[in-house]
Amino acid sequence: MVIRRLPRYRRYLADLENRGVERVSSGMLSEILGYTASQIRQDLNNFGGFGQQGYGYKVSDLKTEIDAILGLGEQYRMAIVGIGNLGHAVSNYLYRYLDEFVVAALFDVNPAVIGSEIAGIEIRNANELDAYLAENAIDIGVITANKEAAQGIADSFIKGGVRGIWNFATIDIDVPDEICLQNEHLSDGLHELVYYIHSK
């Protein structure tokens, strides 16, 4: 699946750009990334001919194209529900990419944290989530709460009109077809790792 590879292309191109490299060929990318040169050309050509015969690809142009494909031109407004360590980590992480991702609101159920702030954003009471979403347009809802609360939060997000949900709870939540869902099940990744270790 090419979409799984695009963010990785992007990361490498950003890296090359930072190091002042101007051009790159599918052969060079192949050596660094481990995909075949053929696959890389196929992947990039899916979206349009970004290269030039005999030359290769211009690093900055290619990165710009991939950003556009990924939809990173737009700005996305996010709401995070569940501000434990994980929610806090995600919030901090997003804060580094203010141009693309705006953390608009934080929610939790714990009275001990409600009212406090992260990077100037107040943590609101989770029971205000529906009301907040009715008043404010949010593109992406982030679930960093426990799995018992996850489906309910997802339902609120859906009712509130988010376009996508980024779910960190270890449970498969139900969403209608028009809502994009991305799961980050840490347990799945760990179990996959353990499988490789065990079967080695």
Place this chain on the structure above:
Amino acid sequence: MVIRRLPRYRRYLADLENRGVERVSSGMLSEILGYTASQIRQDLNNFGGFGQQGYGYKVSDLKTEIDAILGLGEQYRMAIVGIGNLGHAVSNYLYRYLDEFVVAALFDVNPAVIGSEIAGIEIRNANELDAYLAENAIDIGVITANKEAAQGIADSFIKGGVRGIWNFATIDIDVPDEICLQNEHLSDGLHELVYYIHSK
């Protein structure tokens, strides 16, 4: 790839088990999981015939078999380097699965946290990592530090004899073939989500 599906089978089987369901057919699993019944039978049959014609699969037996395939019989000793919010979250997460995953040691470079404890485990100075690994057998090294530090930490883990690395830093680290590597690049997941949202 069947290994990507196994943790998900496992989660559902655990769920069915908790709800007291004793048997399940590939058709039922298909409805819940969205894979075809044919694929489910194919997947499970890769590892051995766990079912019974005319009956289906015994939930608890199948879960036990999948646990064994995933290598969840063994206990894995973990060391976590980088105890910010993310490292803290991972540590807390692992603490819930003491039988499978033992958090043996925590490391950070920040003097403000060195010496403090999480769930009774002291946070050590990261400069003691090599010495610690020389004395203590660790199965899985977890990198929750920033990307600048990631490769150095990975090198220490490798030299220190870990079997696998669970990497949360947004960088592709180099590891020799005999070391299993599992990346949890949050940025990749988010970019994938944004791609789906954008192209809808």
Place this chain on the structure above:
DNA sequence: TAGATTGTTAATCGATTAACAATC
């Protein structure tokens, strides 16, 4: 022009799905 490297078609490979005989 000659060399390099893409864009693109065709061939291969692997994974998914369909079908059905085996059997509980």
Place this chain on the structure above:
DNA sequence: TAGATTGTTAATCGATTAACAATC
């Protein structure tokens, strides 16, 4: 026994790789 459902083979589909003509 009849019905259900697996295990397994064969067919299909899609993704990856190879090859090479186009062209910068």
